Amino acid sequence: MSEMIRILLADDHAVVREGLRALLEQQPDMRVVAEASDGPTALRMVVGETPDVIVLDMKMPGATAVETIEAIKQQRPRTQVLVFTSYAEDSQVRDALTAGATGYLLKDALAEDLIRAVREVNAGRAWLHPQAQRQMLEWMRRPPSQVDSLTSRERSVLILLAEGQSNKQIARNLGLTAGTVKGYVSQVLDKLGVADRTQAALLAHKEGIAPE
The missing domain is CATH 1.10.10.10 (Winged helix-like DNA-binding domain superfamily/Winged helix DNA-binding domain)
Known part of the structure; x- marks a missing residue:
C-alpha cells in the first residue's frame, strides 16, 4: 500500500466535512487527521497535526481563504492545499494559486475526481477543475487591469x-x-x-x- 496521505478538512459546514471524511477514508491510502470550521483553526491544526494535504473551502468565517493559504504555506511549506469550493471566479482561482494552493476543485466534481485530486496535489502536481482552467485562461488573455x-x-x-x-x-x-x-x-x-x-x-x- 502507498504511504498514507494525512488530510485536514477545512469547511464551515459540518455535513460537508462528514461527507468528505466518509469518502476519503474509504481509500486505503488516505486518513483524515483533523477538521476545522474556519481559517484560524485550520492554521492551528496544520501546526499540530502536520497534514500532507488540506482540503480547503474558499468561504469560511475569519481570515480570508487566501490569507489562510498564505499563512499555512509559511508555517508548513510542504503541506499541499487543495481548494474545494463552489465558486471559480477568475480572481479567486488566481489568488488561491498565487497564495500557494496546488489544486482548485469545485464541489460539483465527481467523487473519483476529488480522490484523484488529493493524490495529485499530495505529489506536488497541480490539479484544476475544468471551469477553473477556463477562468485562468480568460484572465491571462485579458489586458492588464x-x-x-x-x-x-x-x-x-x-x-x-x-x-x-x-x-x-x-x-x-x-x-x-x-x-x-x-x-x-x-x-x-x-x-x-x-x-x-x-x-x-x-x-x-x-x-x-x-x-x-
Missing part, C-alpha cells in the same frame, strides 16, 4: 465599497475595525489611481467585479 494589483482583502473592500457601504458597514461585514477598513480604502484608491470612493466604485463596475 488596475484591479489586478489589489490583494484579495482589498478587492473585498472595493466590492463592498462599490455597493455603497460605509466604512463601518464594510468593517462589520469583514470582521475588521473601521480604522483598518479606512486604511484599506486608502490603499485601494492609491492602487487604482482614483481620487475618491465614487471613482473607485465606477471602476469596479466597469471591470465587472462588483454587482450591477
